[in-house]
Amino acid sequence: MNHIVCLAYVPDTETKIKIGADGKSIDESDVKWIVSPYDEYALEEAIKTKETKGGTVTVVTFGPAKADVGLRECLARGANEAVRIAADGLAQVDSLGVAKLLAAAIKPMPFDVLWLGNKGVGTDAQTLVPMLAEFLDLPHVNLVTKLEWKDGAVTCWREIEGAKEVVETPLPALIAAQKGLNEPRYASLKGIMAAKKKTIAVKTPADLGVDVAAVSGDKAAVRWTKLELPPARQAVKLIPADDPAKAAEELLRLLRDEAKVL
Amino acid sequence: MAFGGVDFLGIDDMLSPDELAVRELVRDFVESDILPIIEECAWEGRFPRELVPRMAALNLFGATISEYGLPGLGNVAYGLIMQELERGDSGIRSFASVQSALVMYPIYSYGSKAQKDRWIPALGKGEAIGCFGLTEPDFGSNPGGMRTAARKDGDSWVLNGSKAWITNGSIADVAVVWAKVGGPDGKVRGFLVEKGTSGFTTSEHRMKMSLRASVTSQLAFQDCRVGADALLPGVEGLKGPLSCLNQARYGIAWGGIGSAMATYTAALDYARSRKQFGDRPIASHQMVQEKLAFMISEITKGQLLALRLGRMKDAGTLKPEHVSLGKRNNVWVARECARLAREILGANGIAGEYPVFRHLANIESVFTYEGTHDIHTLVLGQAVTGIPSYNPPAP
Numbered sequence: 004m005n006h007i008v009c010l011a012y013v014p015d016t017e018t019k020i021k022i023g024a025d026g027k028s029i030d031e032s033d034v035k036w037i038v039s040p041y042d043e044y045a046l047e048e049a050i051k052t053k054e055t056k057g058g059t060v061t062v063v064t065f066g067p068a069k070a071d072v073g074l075r076e077c078l079a080r081g082a083n084e085a086v087r088i089a090a091d092g093l094a095q096v097d098s099l100g101v102a103k104l105l106a107a108a109i110k111p112m113p114f115d116v117l118w119l120g121n122k123g124v125g126t127d128a129q130t131l132v133p134m135l136a137e138f139l140d141l142p143h144v145n146l147v148t149k150l151e152w153k154d155g156a157v158t159c160w161r162e163i164e165g166a167k168e169v170v171e172t173p174l175p176a177l178i179a180a181q182k183g184l185n186e187p188r189y190a191s192l193k194g195i196m197a198a199k200k201k202t203i204a205v206k207t208p209a210d211l212g213v214d215v216a217a218v219s220g221d222k223a224a225v226r227w228t229k230l231e232l233p234p235a236r237q238a239v240k241l242i243p244a245d246d247p248a249k250a251a252e253e254l255l256r257l258l259r260d261e262a263k264v265l
Numbered sequence: 266m267a268f269g270g271v272d273f274l275g276i277d278d279m280l281s282p283d284e285l286a287v288r289e290l291v292r293d294f295v296e297s298d299i300l301p302i303i304e305e306c307a308w309e310g311r312f313p314r315e316l317v318p319r320m321a322a323l324n325l326f327g328a329t330i331s332e333y334g335l336p337g338l339g340n341v342a343y344g345l346i347m348q349e350l351e352r353g354d355s356g357i358r359s360f361a362s363v364q365s366a367l368v369m370y371p372i373y374s375y376g377s378k379a380q381k382d383r384w385i386p387a388l389g390k391g392e393a394i395g396c397f398g399l400t401e402p403d404f405g406s407n408p409g410g411m412r413t414a415a416r417k418d419g420d421s422w423v424l425n426g427s428k429a430w431i432t433n434g435s436i437a438d439v440a441v442v443w444a445k446v447g448g449p450d451g452k453v454r455g456f457l458v459e460k461g462t463s464g465f466t467t468s469e470h471r472m473k474m475s476l477r478a479s480v481t482s483q484l485a486f487q488d489c490r491v492g493a494d495a496l497l498p499g500v501e502g503l504k505g506p507l508s509c510l511n512q513a514r515y516g517i518a519w520g521g522i523g524s525a526m527a528t529y530t531a532a533l534d535y536a537r538s539r540k541q542f543g544d545r546p547i548a549s550h551q552m553v554q555e556k557l558a559f560m561i562s563e564i565t566k567g568q569l570l571a572l573r574l575g576r577m578k579d580a581g582t583l584k585p586e587h588v589s590l591g592k593r594n595n596v597w598v599a600r601e602c603a604r605l606a607r608e609i610l611g612a613n614g615i616a617g618e619y620p621v622f623r624h625l626a627n628i629e630s631v632f633t634y635e636g637t638h639d640i641h642t643l644v645l646g647q648a649v650t651g652i653p654s655y656n657p658p659a660p
Binding site for chain 1: 336
């Protein structure tokens, strides 16, 4: 069974985000980049399945040259090949554009399972999974926490509101991982040394026949116009509780007049 | 907030992508597997043995060896492993140093094929633990005076003597033991003594105030009989153990920087958030800034030194006196940083909620083990004057 895993290279979830000078992008200067955690679940499942059933794992990302570090980390964990669609120098591409680029890169590649995380933790748009499945004309199962392989099909347990849904899909299919699917492994030093010898195939949007101008910048369907940080938390106001009746009165007053929640 | 490293001078630009990847891997491991448990381990005086298989899965043991399925890393990557482990804890770094540099290295370099086949894979996978017996109760800086003796008796060797301050001693499956053959003026030879061999016993050093998350033991040999195949065939004389120590000390030059990074980062974070005299952080105080400036200066110089040693080691131009320079300087840096960090933290500097006092106590051991600070001073003195002060020529 052959696997393709799409991954996003995103700011570490512990990054303190700063807004860039243009007011609509993030300041990337002190950002540590990581493979998106949900994509790590997808990669781990693909590698585990490869280890028991044979086949290969190819990782694909759309990103600038620094994303090669993330791809190498995936190779070090056990992926066989890596493809990067070069985003260097491009204006912002929205999820629809990313889906088109990934679909164009994946179409000529043979695979049984296409894996993604259910979301990236970068922009958290959560739209890529169904869009990519549509472009590739694949069935997709999202938010998967458990799998059972059958001949030419797979049974998936997926999380829905307050319950688990069990569905079966024929292969090839797109499966999107949810937290809880597995515990991603560390790479090993041996893996890092082996990954060092591999080449990452870099493709430009033009190589893939995608007119990137039509899906990026002003032409993107979703454009970022402004970024704002959440308002800073205000200092805690302590109400003296010497006289409980007075304290309750003061609390009510504050909730009504200052917080305006009553 | 995850540890983002200390790199004032952009030294990362001098590291290769795979060296950076190795460092990130070990850094993540330290962050998620060591730091959450290490204060408790040190408090309880417990070596977290559960980490051994995890470290082995990452290939942290024997990482510079390229045979036996081991990764064959360069020396800078190896140094970065030691740096990151010691940012966690000097005791954990000591475990890895001993396993790799003092046990796997001599077996790999001086062992017979049978010895290598038996031990290198097991030690690399963490299925076996090793220790290194050179120091004796009465012989530390002067190992050549050792009393442990090995006598040939028919087809076997008989060992008598004792070793002290042996990291991993009582948990080791195999001890690399150095003993004199042929009387007090005889040659030093290495022997592999397995746990459970009759006449070989161990006991732990109790009440240690430092390296509490690591096992330190005495080894005793009383008519301990081992086969002829226990002898390490490839080396004789003190250069055997000293070559191993040279490997380990090289790693400690990096480890010291890891410890210093830990205490510096703790002090910087604390100074930024601790407020005194109005609503100003103590980081705004000149005397606090002076301490932080000293720390970052010394750490940065130590990083450059360690990196240079690593590049020289890869190029084959590294001499023992260079390693002495690195071990002596960088452990001193760690010791000074720990002390200054403890001052910046005030009362919190002695509290177990911060890593500072643990590092402060640990580095006291590192300061005098693997060649004391003073002995490395004399190695440097000899290197520049040509005169060995511990054995000066007659006037």
